[in-house]
Amino acid sequence: MTTRAGKFAGTFIAGGLKSLITPVIAIILALILGAAAIALMGLSPLKAYQSLLQGALGSINGIGETLVKATPLIFTGLSFGLAKKGGLINIGAEGQLYLGGLCSVIVGIALKGWPIFIHLPLAIVAGFIGGGLLGLLSGWLKVRFGASEIITTVMLNYVAQYFVSYMVNGPLIEPPGNFPQSPPVAESAQLPIILAGTRLHLGFIIALLAIVAYYVFLWRTSTGYEVRVVGQNPHAAGYAGMNARRDTLLVMFLAGGLGGLAGVGEILGIQHRLFQNFSPGYGFDGIAVSLLGYNTPIGILLAAILFGILRAGGNMMQMMANVPVAIVYVIQAFVIIFVAAEALMRRWQVKRRAARTAAGAAGLTVEGVSKNG
Incomplete structure (x- = not known):
C-alpha cells in the first residue's frame, strides 16, 4: 500500500513538473520587462520587487493573504482546465462563481440553528450545484442545438451577475433595505479560519x-480517460463507442461546480454576506492561471499562488516603492503572452513536421510509381 501511495504521489508531482519549464522562463522574462517598465518611470525595480515580496510573503498575515487570493484562482483555474481537457472552452467561471456564491448564501441564511458539520457542508454543496447547473446549461445548449459553449458561457456570465444584483436589491436585501447586500450567513455556515491572525479559511x-480530485478523475478513472479522449478527438472517441454528448454534459457540470466553489469560498470564507460585484474578476483570471499551468494540477496550483503573490503584494509595492499597482497586471499580461507565444510556436513546428512527413511520403510514392511504370 505504501509503495502504491508513493508511486501515486510521484506520478502526480512529475506530471506537473514536466510542464513547468516554459512557464518559469515566461515568468522570468515578464519580471525583466516589468522591471524595465518600472525603470522607465524613474523608479527602482529592486525596491519595487522587494516591497512586493515583503507584502506577499514577509509576514504570516502576508502569506495568509496570498493564499486567500490564490484560493478562488485555484477553483476557477481547475474549472477552465477541466473543460479544456474535455475539448470545451469554459469562459463562464465568473458567472458560475456568482451563482455558487448566491446559492451558498441562500442556504447559509435560510437554515438557522443547525450544527456546523451539517450546515456548512450543505451550503458548500449548494454552491457547487448552483455553479454546476449554470455550466450544465451551456453543455445542454451545445449538445441539443450545437450552440458554441464559448458564446453561451460568456452570455451567462452577465445573466448570473445581474441576477445576483437583483437578489441583493430585492428578495435578499438586508432590512431595512438601505444597502444592496444580503444579511450575514449564520456562523454555522461560515468557513473557519485555519491560520490564526489571518483571513485564510x-x-x-x-x-x-x-x-x-481533478488529478484522480482525469488520470485515474475510466470516465476521466474517456473525457480526455473525447477532448482530443471526438470522432475517434465516437468510433470507439464513447458517448461524447454525455461527457460534454458531465464536464460542463463539474467545471461549473468548481467555478461555483470559488464563489462559496469568497462568500462563506471572506465576505459572509452577498454583495453586488463581489468578484474582482477571479473567473477570468482563472483562465490565465490554467493556461500558465498547462491545465495540470501542480501547474494550476503554482500559477494560482504566483498570481496570489502579485495581488497580495501589489498594494505594499504601491505604498513602499510608489509603483502603481497596475504594474502587477502588466506582469501578468507578459506572462500569458510568452506562454501563448510558446504554444503557438510549438503548434507551428508540429504542423511543419507533419507537412514534411507528408511531402516525403508523397515523394516516395511518386518514385515508386516511376520505377514500376
Missing part, C-alpha cells in the same frame, strides 16, 4: 482537495 484546504 478552510476554503484553501478544499481547493487543495479539489486539485487532487
Whole structure:
C-alpha cells in the first residue's frame, strides 16, 4: 500500500513538473520587462520587487493573504482546465462563481440553528450545484442545438451577475433595505479560519482537495480517460463507442461546480454576506492561471499562488516603492503572452513536421510509381 501511495504521489508531482519549464522562463522574462517598465518611470525595480515580496510573503498575515487570493484562482483555474481537457472552452467561471456564491448564501441564511458539520457542508454543496447547473446549461445548449459553449458561457456570465444584483436589491436585501447586500450567513455556515491572525479559511484546504480530485478523475478513472479522449478527438472517441454528448454534459457540470466553489469560498470564507460585484474578476483570471499551468494540477496550483503573490503584494509595492499597482497586471499580461507565444510556436513546428512527413511520403510514392511504370 505504501509503495502504491508513493508511486501515486510521484506520478502526480512529475506530471506537473514536466510542464513547468516554459512557464518559469515566461515568468522570468515578464519580471525583466516589468522591471524595465518600472525603470522607465524613474523608479527602482529592486525596491519595487522587494516591497512586493515583503507584502506577499514577509509576514504570516502576508502569506495568509496570498493564499486567500490564490484560493478562488485555484477553483476557477481547475474549472477552465477541466473543460479544456474535455475539448470545451469554459469562459463562464465568473458567472458560475456568482451563482455558487448566491446559492451558498441562500442556504447559509435560510437554515438557522443547525450544527456546523451539517450546515456548512450543505451550503458548500449548494454552491457547487448552483455553479454546476449554470455550466450544465451551456453543455445542454451545445449538445441539443450545437450552440458554441464559448458564446453561451460568456452570455451567462452577465445573466448570473445581474441576477445576483437583483437578489441583493430585492428578495435578499438586508432590512431595512438601505444597502444592496444580503444579511450575514449564520456562523454555522461560515468557513473557519485555519491560520490564526489571518483571513485564510478552510476554503484553501478544499481547493487543495479539489486539485487532487481533478488529478484522480482525469488520470485515474475510466470516465476521466474517456473525457480526455473525447477532448482530443471526438470522432475517434465516437468510433470507439464513447458517448461524447454525455461527457460534454458531465464536464460542463463539474467545471461549473468548481467555478461555483470559488464563489462559496469568497462568500462563506471572506465576505459572509452577498454583495453586488463581489468578484474582482477571479473567473477570468482563472483562465490565465490554467493556461500558465498547462491545465495540470501542480501547474494550476503554482500559477494560482504566483498570481496570489502579485495581488497580495501589489498594494505594499504601491505604498513602499510608489509603483502603481497596475504594474502587477502588466506582469501578468507578459506572462500569458510568452506562454501563448510558446504554444503557438510549438503548434507551428508540429504542423511543419507533419507537412514534411507528408511531402516525403508523397515523394516516395511518386518514385515508386516511376520505377514500376
